[in-house]
Amino acid sequence: MGVEDIPENFIDRFVLPDTLIAAKFQEMHP
Structure with missing residues (x-):
């Protein structure tokens, strides 16, 4: 499947x- x-x-x-x-998970669990 192509991006288009x-x-x-x-x-x-x-x-x-x-x-x-x-990103939120990494902030909470650095």
Whole structure:
């Protein structure tokens, strides 16, 4: 699956939240 096949809302819903959750987790558990 190419990047052009991924809808933007997929990235907004899944990739961004995962990144934010990972960042918060790293802040809480350095």
